[in-house]
Amino acid sequence: MSDTVGSKGGSGPTDDSPVEIKSASTGTPRALRQKILELVSEYVAASKADEGPFVAGRSLVRYAGRVFDDREVTNLVNASLDFWLTEGRYAAMLESALARFVGVEFARLVNSGSSANLAAFSALTSPKLGERRVSAGDEIITVAAGFPTTVAPIIQHGAVPVFIDVDPRTANVDVTQLEAAWSERTRAVMLAHTLGNPFDVDAVLEFCARHELWLIEDNCDALGSTYTTRRGGEPTTKFTGSFGDLSTSSFYPAHHITTGEGGAVYTNDESLDAIVASFRDWGRDCYCKSGKDNTCGLRFEHQMGQLPFGYDHKYTYSHFGYNLKMTDLQAAIGLAQVEKLPDFGADRRRNHAYLRAGLADFAHVFDVVEATPHSDPSWFGFLMTVREDAPFSRSEIVNFLEGEKIQTRVLFAGNLTRHPCFDELRERQSGYRIVGDLRNTDQLMDRAFWVGVYSGMTVEHLDYIIEQIADCCHKFGVV
Ligand SMILES: Cc1ncc(COP(=O)(O)O)c(C=O)c1O
Known part of the structure; x- marks a missing residue:
């Protein structure tokens, strides 16, 4: 099960009415806790079954999202029943x-x-x-x-x-x-x-x-x-x-x-x-x-x-x-979540490789970031830089993809020293130093963007991204 970053979850109540609390049941705390956790598990399975299929062009292709099942939710409820609240x-x-x-x-x-x-x-x-x-x-x-x-x-x-x-x-x-x-x-x-x-x-x-x-x-x-x-x-x-x-x-x-x-x-x-x-x-x-x-x-x-x-x-x-x-x-x-890290990492690596292979025909349009020698990245995203001689700008392709319901992100601050938080330091010419001209940093700020590779993505999502990037390229006359 996956959902958008920071949004109201797919497993939240379907309307805003308060949950009705029935009269107290009998039973030991241990037995009651067990019953609650079983119900929670059942609830998560039911809400998962309720999620609709991916519809290309209609469903949002997220850049990232939480991926969870009943284990996270039962742990959360179990901790809430402890009601310890602070570190425990x-x-x-x-x-x-x-x-x-x-x-x-x-x-x-x-x-x-x-x-x-x-x-x-x-x-x-x-x-x-x-x-x-x-x-x-x-x-x-x-x-x-x-x-x-x-x-x-x-x-x-x-x-x-x-x-x-x-x-x-x-x-x-x-x-x-x-x-x-x-x-x-x-x-x-x-x-x-x-x-x-x-x-x-x-x-x-x-x-x-x-x-x-x-x-x-x-x-x-x-x-x-x-x-x-x-x-x-x-x-x-x-x-x-x-x-x-x-x-x-x-x-x-x-x-x-x-x-x-x-x-x-x-x-x-x-x-x-x-x-x-x-x-x-x-x-x-x-x-x-x-x-x-x-x-x-x-x-x-x-x-x-x-x-x-x-x-x-x-x-x-x-x-x-x-x-x-x-x-x-x-x-x-x-x-x-931590138990799932190896699987999440495998998914991220597989999804990154799938996008790289699917976009290989456009190597003359985008520079895709490479794994550092001797490393095996558990990729956070699929980062591409629109080449200087491409027939479209970063903002043109990003607008195209966002219009087709594919979320994109830039490389965070791009060049942090160009942000308003640096205005005062820049004016004072103190508080930081730049060595060289940060030319490549500026290139990333101007022309790079990324799409998701997280575990909540399926082959349908990835194929749709590849298809839409190809469409955009063809629209601008790339052969
Ligand atoms: C490289 C890096 N460092 C630090 C942070 C900050 O993390 P948080 O959002 O949990 O404060 C982020 C956030 O995405 C990040 O990408």
Whole structure:
């Protein structure tokens, strides 16, 4: 079952009338819970059977959407019957399952991918990191072709993003420009794996090792993508999100798995993990789980800051933090989703390959992004750049496809430095640096677009996309 991003679901009530609550039944809570969950399962099956077939030209071909069955909904209802609401048993299970899947020691749930990036970057500013901490004015190398909240935390902390161009073949960082971007103030590299396509991990890791830089992988669009590293001897294939000092996920419905809103921060480093948790949880020093007191056994025996001895550790703050936590209701949905990640990834890879083969005749009209060498992307979307000599513009083909009920998206911000949020910084000529001319970033901003490859798509959807793109090309005289 799949549905649009952020829309009212196909399994919602069919009218606005309130659900009538019948008189109380008898039975143990356990038996009643079982009965409720069976009914929920039945409801999901019935609402799924009620969904109409795809009708080309009438049904919307979505760029992404949540894909779920009765397991997500029964988990959600089960969690709602617990009525724990904040982080609880499902959150603990999901954190373990995510860490296991990505292949790292620690995963911390947060309430969005943007929050994950914020918590991950904030962690690097912790005084606990001593000389390696990122301070205001320090430089962070990144790209402008992507999502704004990969970069926003850098600016929010008073650090300086240094933008380099992308390689148009992969839509990822052009690693040949890394050295030119380095300065005495460079402290970290923070990059996304663009639309599921891993960046050149080995080149970035080598650069970071040479200059002792932190690496944050924004893995929000790439959960399940792999990269085969050749560093350290034998080629080793690992999931993206396991290479950096920190990495992040988003679980917004367009992403590989969903919890509605949601995200996670990953690391192999126990102290970074504790710092992430502190920033996520109000900046506190205490690490008790929700509902627990005195896990350290020293709750009233610490001497910290200029506080009186024994000041309650639960209310002692080592960072200026946030509250970015996920609820257990969301985590319950995620737990059912995470089991499906291998299948979702297989679907995305298959759908991408199908579109690529189906559009092969138009290689002289569109440049389709290529998988980075040594990678196997779990694609987020099918990204195409309309060639400069094509007989139509990006906006002409996008308008055509949208008119035929095929959703399209651009590469998020395109060139982030051209957005209104940069106006003030641009005028002041401070707060960021650009190395080179971002020519390829501008090309993506001007001429690239993408269509969906997510698991909710069938061969009918994909054939319809291919047919409509071909129609558009023929309409403009492409042979
Ligand atoms: C690369 C990247 N990073 C971060 C985010 C932010 O995720 P969220 O929407 O969950 O805040 C997105 C959103 O799509 C993204 O594509």
